[in-house]
Amino acid sequence: MPDMKTLLHVRSSLFGDQGQSAVLAADLISQWQARNPGARVIVRDLIATPLPHLDAERFAALNSKPEVRTHSQQRIVAESDALIAELREADQIVLAAPMYNFAIPSQLKSWFDHIARAGVTFRYTESGAEGLLGGRPVTVLATRGGFYAGTPADSQTPWLATMLGFLGLTEVTFIYAEGIAVSADRKAEALREARAQIAAAVGHEAV
Template identity: 55%
Template sequence: MKNILVITASIFGQDGQSSQLVKRTLEQLRASHGDLDILQRDLSAEPVPHLDADRFGAFLTNADDRNSQQQRVVDYSDSLIEEVKQADIIVIGVPMYNFGIPSVLKAYFDHIARAGISFRYTENGPVGLLEDRPVYILAARGGIYAGTPNDSQTPFLRSFLGFLGLKDLHFVYAEGLNMGDDRKADALQQARRNIETLTA
């Protein structure tokens, strides 16, 4: 049975277009792999705290020197990283808000990027410590951005996830969702076809 980590970040919860594409992806993965053990993190419903000086300080403090609050912060971060490590496949729903990823997703990323835990620095540069596995990224956008300078999401996600060692990335875009009903319907239909191709 495949372990699937699902991360959604739409302000509309499971009704958001990116979340709906995630749902479709899970249906296709189930058709390909049979029963799935799914762990879902809805970052809109249960947001990860944004990184601040106290939380970052906890990450930097030696284990023997941490107070109880710092240890809780580290334990929480460790649990998020462990979820990634236990997943055979990761599925991420990524709506675009003001040209970027949702802030709740960035907060989550800030808690799984830990020096010595999920990456390390070497004399030849940083090295990701997470074992590579398939990551399906379902990107829903109101306009047309893929392949243009205004697509800040794709290069960021490639850079960040690659930094941790996750390089087997598969993007599906549903774009132009706010550019009329016909365009929206066509974009969602094409995205569903792309999901079927990727997960077959």
């Protein structure tokens, strides 16, 4: 059987399928599937199934030695392992990343808190940190009510680039739909522009 491609779709809009990032992700995925018949899509819906905050108990569990883990620590580690396994299975990653209060949704931050694991998804070497998830292109669908791309007020996408890069995910395409809250016309234009970028990215196999 030829290699079947896998795409991991990470959802984090409060508005489910009606979220603008979800609408754009659906568009991207249907175009990608048309080019990759039979491909698999894994959906990680962080709103339908939120992860807890990374608290002291969870952090201790994630850093515990396997041979001394309690049952409760094993459960916490297994949850994180499953998230990382999804990432490793993926050839492509699509992150739907709405801007909420100048940041990514807290549910998406929690996901990163559970996948950033020393010795598993990154390690420290003599020459610095090394990410261990490389080789998977990431497309970020950044939806915003206002206009921030390229300005110091964009505290979202530079953070994502740093965080993803830290994990070895250095091939990142950012697609923006900005000004969604300005007016119905601007919203339609933003989505049109984003769709054009999606079509170009899928066409160039950047996605």
